[in-house]
Amino acid sequence: MKKGLFYMFHIKNLRYKDILYIDELKIEEKQVTCIIGQSGGGKTTLLKMLNHMLSPDQGEIVYKGRSLFEWNPIALRREVVMLSQQPVMFEGNIRENLNFGRILSEKEPLDDEKLKEALKFVCLQKKLEDDVEQLSGGEKQRLALARIFLMDPEVFLLDEPTSALDKGTEEKIMDAFIRDARKKEKTVIMVTHSDTIPKTYADKVITIK
Amino acid sequence: MKQEVINIEFWRLSAAYLFVLILILLVKKREIKREKLIVLSTARMTIQLVLVGYILMYIFKNPSPWIVLLVLCFMESFAVYNIFKQLHKPLSKKLKLVIVLSMVIGSLVSLLYFNLIVIHFKPWYEPQYFIPIAGMFIGNSMIGITLGMKEMIENFATQKNLIEGALMLGAKPDAATKPIVNSAFDSAILPTINNMVGMGIVFLPGMMTGQILAGTSPLVAIEYQIVILIGIAGSVGISSFLSLQFGYKTFFNDRFQFIPQNEKEK
Ligand SMILES: Nc1ncnc2c1ncn2[C@@H]1O[C@H](COP(=O)(O)OP(=O)(O)OP(=O)(O)O)[C@@H](O)[C@H]1O
Numbered sequence: 001m002k003k004g005l006f007y008m009f010h011i012k013n014l015r016y017k018d019i020l021y022i023d024e025l026k027i028e029e030k031q032v033t034c035i036i037g038q039s040g041g042g043k044t045t046l047l048k049m050l051n052h053m054l055s056p057d058q059g060e061i062v063y064k065g066r067s068l069f070e071w072n073p074i075a076l077r078r079e080v081v082m083l084s085q086q087p088v089m090f091e092g093n094i095r096e097n098l099n100f101g102r103i104l105s106e107k108e109p110l111d112d113e114k115l116k117e118a119l120k121f122v123c124l125q126k127k128l129e130d131d132v133e134q135l136s137g138g139e140k141q142r143l144a145l146a147r148i149f150l151m152d153p154e155v156f157l158l159d160e161p162t163s164a165l166d167k168g169t170e171e172k173i174m175d176a177f178i179r180d181a182r183k184k185e186k187t188v189i190m191v192t193h194s195d196t197i198p199k200t201y202a203d204k205v206i207t208i209k
Numbered sequence: 210m211k212q213e214v215i216n217i218e219f220w221r222l223s224a225a226y227l228f229v230l231i232l233i234l235l236v237k238k239r240e241i242k243r244e245k246l247i248v249l250s251t252a253r254m255t256i257q258l259v260l261v262g263y264i265l266m267y268i269f270k271n272p273s274p275w276i277v278l279l280v281l282c283f284m285e286s287f288a289v290y291n292i293f294k295q296l297h298k299p300l301s302k303k304l305k306l307v308i309v310l311s312m313v314i315g316s317l318v319s320l321l322y323f324n325l326i327v328i329h330f331k332p333w334y335e336p337q338y339f340i341p342i343a344g345m346f347i348g349n350s351m352i353g354i355t356l357g358m359k360e361m362i363e364n365f366a367t368q369k370n371l372i373e374g375a376l377m378l379g380a381k382p383d384a385a386t387k388p389i390v391n392s393a394f395d396s397a398i399l400p401t402i403n404n405m406v407g408m409g410i411v412f413l414p415g416m417m418t419g420q421i422l423a424g425t426s427p428l429v430a431i432e433y434q435i436v437i438l439i440g441i442a443g444s445v446g447i448s449s450f451l452s453l454q455f456g457y458k459t460f461f462n463d464r465f466q467f468i469p470q471n472e473k474e475k
């Protein structure tokens with residue numbers, strides 16, 4: 001039996017209110033794991049647990065061999081970054097919003113060239129100076145995805161990253177994202193309601209009931 | 210040069226209440242059901258002021274540090290009680306403690322500095338100076354804390370997504386709440402600062418009016434007014450700053466998780 005680092009996350013006997021009951025769940029490193037299940041099933045709640053935005057009522061979540069409670073929550077969240085289900089927009093233009101993830105996590109901001117690349121990466125044809133207020137729902141979602149892509153964390157927790165996108169755009173962005181993640185050996189844990197994403201990209205699919 | 214203030218005779222004072230009757234008539238005519246409130250407020254105002262008048266007369270005649278301190282405690286408690294009442298929402302024990310400490314520290318620091326160093330009256334507890342100045346500092350700090358807290362608590366509730374969104378990206382709580390805490394501080398001190406702008410032109414402040422009526426030279430009166438206004442600004446600034454700076458932290462637990470309703474205790 002291998003233990004420790006082999007599993008990125010190891011959940012044991014987790015209970016949270018009457019929302020989540022998980023006896024055991026292992027998530028491997030450098031893999032793409034998809035989480036599926038019906039609406040209201042607790043997928044977002046589970047991601048928030050992995051990011052330590054919520055603490056379980058019972059049970060344990062082990063990350064890299066150490067219980068989440070032994071980690072400094074801020075340091076952990078800078079390694080395990082979560083994309084929220086509702087894209088969050090901060091006051092300012094696209095440039096500021098793209099860099100804001102890095103600023104909040106105290107990394108140095110990137111130059112315009114890198115930011116423009118990221119926009120291209122998520123198929124967003126906008127200027128860096130554009131105000132984020134006017135963006136459509138799907139555009140905001142892509143901006144938020146580009147923002148955490150630029151943060152370059154070890155683990156991506158993505159909560160329905162393409163729910164507001166058409167099939168074609170979804171495919172283009174996911175193709176690029178997953179290819180890049182595999183190349184850089186990132187761990188991706190993704191909640192999705194799409195039928196195709198788990199089939200196409202997942203190494204492992206977890207169903208939450 | 211000092212002249213006697215004209216004492217308003219009793220029947221003339223009673224005549225003032227004619228205007229309350231006019232107000233009631235106007236309200237009746239518009240069919241706004243406020244007669245009861247007007248009568249009650251007028252009665253309360255009258256009784257409170259008469260009582261305060263007699264109490265102050267007693268205190269001024271028998272200056273004692275103990276009584277002055279007692280009055281100070283009473284004013285602080287009343288201010289804190291008022292803040293809690295104005296905020297409506299259930300507040301956590303920790304947040305209540307933060308409010309009490311901010312209120313007391315902000316006003317006391319300003320009082321000590323202005324009483325002992327700027328105005329420099331002796332003895333330090335001279336009630337004629339101490340009590341009105343304390344009243345103004347405490348009253349304004351109370352308003353500042355209330356405005357700032359209200360704004361912060363409301364925005365924490367409505368902008369939960371934004372705060373959590375920032376935390377998820379690895380933000381420290383102070384970075385995640387910075388825009389909200391800043392705008393709350395702004396709301397807390399803005400009335401005080403705006404008040405200074407209109408000073409003397411739009412209105413003569415109550416204290417200055419009182420002093421001038423009592424025969425003080427307007428030049429001395431403005432000296433006091435300037436000092437008091439700056440003191441108020443300081444008191445409001447310190448109290449509001451402390452309440453927000455330590456207040457926002459009570460919305461996070463020791464795992465830096467956001468607790469929006471501020472109801473959980475850890
Ligand atoms: N803070 C909370 N307190 C109590 N219940 C909550 C809380 N947050 C979420 N819930 C409830 O927990 C359940 C799971 O919510 P969650 O957001 O995890 O679902 P989900 O699987 O992500 O759903 P969806 O696919 O619609 O996004 C829901 O019934 C929700 O109402």
Ligand SMILES: [Mg+2]
Pocket residue numbers: 043044045085159
């Ligand atoms: Mg969800």
